[in-house]
Amino acid sequence: MKWRFKRLALAGVTCSLALVVAACGSSSSKTSSSGASSTSSNGLKPALDGSNQTLTGGKKGGTLTVYNHEDFEHLDPGQAYFVIDYEAVYATQRPLYIFPPNDSQHVIPDMASGPPQITNGGKTVTVNIRPNVKFGPPVNRAVTCSDVKYAIERGANPNVGNAYFPAYFAYLQGGSSATGGPIPGIVCTSPTQIVFHLTGPYGTFFVGALSLPLSAAVPKEFVQPLDKQKPTAYGAKYLVATGPYMFKSDSKGVFLGIGYQPGKSATLVRNPNWNASTDPRPAYLNQININIGGDPNVIGRQVLTGSDTVQNDTPADAIVKLAYQNYYNQLVAVPGSGDRYVGLNEQHGPFTNINTRKAFWAALDREAMIKARGGEVVEQLGTHFIYPGSAGYDQAGGASGPNVDYNNSPAGNMSVAAKYMKAAGYPSGKYTGSYVLKVVGSTGDPADKDAAIVNQTLQSLGFKTNFTLVDQSVMYSKYCGVPKQQIDVCPNVGWIRDWYDPQTLLDPTFAGYNIVPTNNSNWGMVSWQDWPKANGGTYTSGPLTPIDQAMKTAETSVGDANRASAWAKVDQMLVGDAVAVPWAFDKQPNIAAKDVNGINDLWNEGSWDYSWMWLKNA
Amino acid sequence: MSTSAEPLVQVRDLVKHFPISRGIVFQRQIGAVKAVDGVSFDIRRGETLGIVGETGCGKSTTARLLVRLLDPTSGTVLLEGEDIAQRKGAGLKALHRDMQMIFQDPYSSLNPRKTIGSIIADPFVIHGLHREEGERKKRVQDLMDRVGLNPEHYNRYPHEFSGGQRQRIGVARAIALQPKLLIADEPVSALDVSIQAQVLNLLRELQREMGLTLVFIAHDLSVVRHMCDRVAVMYLGKLVELAPNESLYGFPRHPYTGALLSAVPVPDPSGGKRERQLLSGDVPSPANPPSACRFHTRCPKAQELCATEEPPLEEKGRQTLAACHFPLTEDEVRLRLPAALSAAK
């Protein structure tokens, strides 16, 4: 079975997940420069990629049935971090900004009444809040600035434990030391205006973070008492909506057991207090019934042949194939759904040598790895780290990636590999040392297949390996995410951006100053400085490596275009240093019944957006 | 063989209690079975001593205490004046060369997984004698021959032999080390009557040839009479009477002995009538024996004294030791055991 963790799997690490997916439907892995539509090398025409979906002209009404193989993780907007959660959260909650389904690079106001004003050299962000948005029952009052302020502040509360707060909201003044109390960097100048004071010129970047669910207002007087529980009961038992839909609840706001049976089902109904005139979303559907669980192979068939229904998770391989061959118009493979690479430990063992890393890159049959995930319909060859749909993708090399010899043979090239092995000091072209590599991959089809290919490649280069597979979450939280474990090769890591800005893609994964003792996401320990081994500090001192230097520059650049090129430069440096071996840019396959006008959020892994889609026969 | 007047074995105040315990995790003792409860006697060199009594009276326990298969709760067993309880290690092993035992059940006393050759060779192996293969085999075959077994059956398994043959195997094993004392624990009670005599004769023969001292345990008084010089009678862990063969059968003094004899179907040449003395009731539980004289609950002659004061084992004439306040009189014996008395005369 194949499960798809959506976004950032636990612990904040991840993102890589087991999704199957693939790339812009079109680009051939070898030649084409970007998403357009040449046919791929094996002659398959690309699947639909969602780029020409129509957002207007829908019919109102009807009930959509959704099949979720996996259950939700968190429905609290302060905690939600998986794609699967986002789908429900964005239908029921309103952050300050959202992305329209078709556009992954420009936000539009949601709870905000207009675009943000970035002043003070990028250090202050001012947002006006719509005056007439009401909380759903049982709160039924208008949203004010303090509800938004509290929503963000609670993200730092350990009982809530927002996964991305430290990464993005630590830019707020007082944000890095917050533990749930008031943050001085958030100021309500009036009930409808909120001002964010940042510690540096991060305004452009910070606005992106305001599209995440954490900025969705929560009714402070209702939620604050619940947040005292460990963990909070908000989102677990109680929930109050601001969006067009709400989980079916009782009069006290309890939805657990009413609108949500964990592991079984969930029901979204219209929020009676929602006012269409305040919201860019059309919200055609009357109700959304979500079935949780079930065999992906069965679900897939039900969806393809049924009516008024979609599958939420990644369909099984066989279903994708079936859909592609027999139900072509019901399949969408949305590009830009994440990248995957093999993490190589730069601080221990043979991969401290750049030539060894390049040799492995050259030897790896990345096409076989993609094939194991379902082939080019759902995957695009990974050639660098900023993936399609993110700012800077084309500047960083587009589909074919940087033109370096170790990157030019997607099916693996042993003679190039041998050249680099020789350069690394192994005259035979194969590794001859006695070091045994620790390789920790993740279980579950198809991740285990990819791990097996990596293992095989390592052995073909002469390495001895201690190869193990564990559950993906364990792989991250216990092995690859713990520098002390000194895992040499992590074949199944990857990342999904939080929004189009490449900082959300490269900073957590390759910045030396972001290395932490647990929950680390710089799996290769790239740019490791003097991280105090074993005793829990973060980066403290020492000269920045060139890569870190470039990241710092990029982080503080202002304006979308500047940021894109600054981060593309970082990407090229990463490829030049062969810090890890990218092998796939995911496309997310989604299937729908033929009478459903499915709308995919291109900015969010192509997930369904219930607030925009409609039933053709409604 | 020493002919000194000192008895071969002296048994003094021998006691053996088996604890009764209960509990699943932690066991605690809630009582004891008094299998042997203060027994003293001597075994003289070269004699055959019989020990008789009903099932459960402690005779087999006594035998096992003699050869240290069990350790006594208290009391001593002296072999040639030396306390066998002091033997340890090699000394204990050596003790087993001096004392050997023949067991009751010829089916369970032979390991079904071993050939009889290796069963009879066991004593040699254990004591490191005749280490050379060929010699050992010859010794074993000699022994087989001596007890009347076909030496060619050396490689056979016990299940291929009859009960009587098996008991001969047991005898061969017991005499292999040429012990000073041989204890036969009901050696024939599991055998057909027709076979019994053969085995008994074999034992007598061996005793004579090897100058063995024999302790012969039985519940059948007639077998004992055929074999023994002296006879000890036990009841519920106590010795109630100890007398030379003729005295015991001729003039039993303890009422219990009398009852046992009266139960034996002795052919009565005189043809006279006799009054059977039947034991009433069951044997009391050895876990909770009657006070004082243990026989008083079933004794036809019991009086109040018997329940309060324990009679000592003392001389009652004709070299008979008996533990009884009111021993049988000649009249009583004549009435009840006419054959007995006449046989003694």
Added chain:
Amino acid sequence: MSVGASELLVEGEPSVEAIELVPGEVTARSPWQLFWRRFRADRVAMASGIFIVLLILVAIFAPLIVSILGLPGPSVQNPNLTDAFGTPIGPTGAHPFGVDPLGEDVMSRVIYGARVSLEVGIIGTALSTFLGVSLGLIAGFYRGWADTGLSRLADVVLSFPILLFGLGIGAACAVNGCLGGAIQPGVQTIIAIIVIAGWTYIYRITRGQVLSLREKEFVEAARSLGASNRRIMFREILPNLVAPIIVYSSLLIPVNILFEAALSYLGVGVKPPTASWGQMIADATSNFQTVWWYMLFPGVALLLTVLAFNLVGDGLQDALNPKADR
């Protein structure tokens, strides 16, 4: 019969009092000769025995056999054998059992998979039998505290839901092994689980038998000859345990093979690239309705192997205890 349902993976209580070698005709035949004659007469058991011998040979000479058959090695990946969607090809002349999604030859992997099954089945059973017999001998022979302690320990082990427990241990030892690396992940861990869980059955049987054997007079006879405890245990009692132990351990082998396969199926046992039947079946679950060969052949191999061991076990039992003819 003591094999539990494969879901349960727990034996029923031993139903046999004592399997005794019953005297046959009065000839100078040892009990083993009698037993062998009877076993040889049981054609099904003999055929199964031959199958097992062949299987063991196949496992030992797997590389040779694979190359004779002209198959690629078990871990040779070939992406050309899968279509554009990653679906592998089915049985063909070159790949009689088809290939898996990595393009590895299924027949080759089935052949190598026999190694894991047999290793776990035989070594696991041997070790748990050894432990069970040793502890059973000690408990039954010395009784007292040793017996109390060991029997209570066995009670505790038997109170565990073994499969759930095995799952936990298997997952826990997955990367760095257990006991500071003394037990490596994979086969070693599974064997450890089998030993921890499996000794109790043999222990109980052995203990029960020793308790009754030690009361037999031949034990007293040996003691009265001056035999040491060790000699009594090993020379007098142990030979009488051989028959029941053989029967029970022969019936434990298939249980343990199924146990390994179940753990591997659940993803905590033997992991790729090592080929294991259970793991292959697990791998096949995501696409078995199309890639049926990947599910079918390892399952058939597993079924036949377990069946053969069960038949041999039955045959041994019948041969050692002709009364209980089944």
Added chain:
Amino acid sequence: MIRYIVRRLLWGVVLLVAVIAITFVLFYLVPNVNPAVLRAGRNSSPKIISEISANLGLNKPVYTQFWVYLKRLVLHFDLGYSYYSGASVKSLMADRLPATLSLTFGAVVIWLAVGIPVGIISAIKRRSVLDRSAMGTALVFVSAPVYWLGLLVLFLFAADIGKFKIPFLHGAGSYVGLTTSPLHWFESLLMPWFVLAATSAAIYARLLRGSLIDVMGEDYIRTARAKGLPEHTVVMKHGVRSAITPLVTVLGLDIAILMGGAVLTETVFDIPGIGRLNYDAITHGDFPIIQGTIVLAAIFIILANIVVDIAYAYLDPRVRYT
């Protein structure tokens, strides 16, 4: 009798505490996901992690954690909260139990209904073709891995993916609660029931056949026959009644183990039961759920052993309460 039951129960409690302690220590010592890390965000500071650790009581020594766990378990049957979802383990298990119970009892009914008659007929018609083929089939089922059998049945007959679709045999993942739709509940469980029952039916048939053959050789059966009782009365009343006693022991334990979660069957058929819960928890390293399911299963097993012992004493007068 009362004393006996009380003592058995007390010993059962001791066993349970031992099981809990062993799992606790074992899973505490071996590597698992650190729940504090799990809760904390990405790039979270050590300070946050240690705060969460303190919240969860993870900074206390093992024995304190164990004591707290035990206390909550005894006082409130509170088994803690999932590291993952934060839901209470008790409620998760309560939610899953009906599926497991449905699966177990349906399968038990089937395997008894099949296994017992087959066992009896085989014993009576010993050595007949019927007997031989029944026992041969039984041995095949004993040898077949249940999950593989499940896949095979799904492959062949499932209504959704089968090669020979049988419309009412819903495939994997089709389980619904009894209260939702009794008919669908029944249909969705048919395949799992039969697959799970197959092995056990085979074992029970073999066991019963063996013990019935033994019993039929006993003296009292000969006596009953000599009295002129009709053969079926002899077999059913005298033979089967005592031959079935050994099955009781096995049955009790089997039910208990399955109630603790039929992991394999639940996995193959994707039934949201206790076994599935445990399996998922183990792959995620979700310790409170692992511990909870093991405790639950151990309770079932220990209780079953006690019940079986007592029942055995009723059925077999030779057994004494000691």
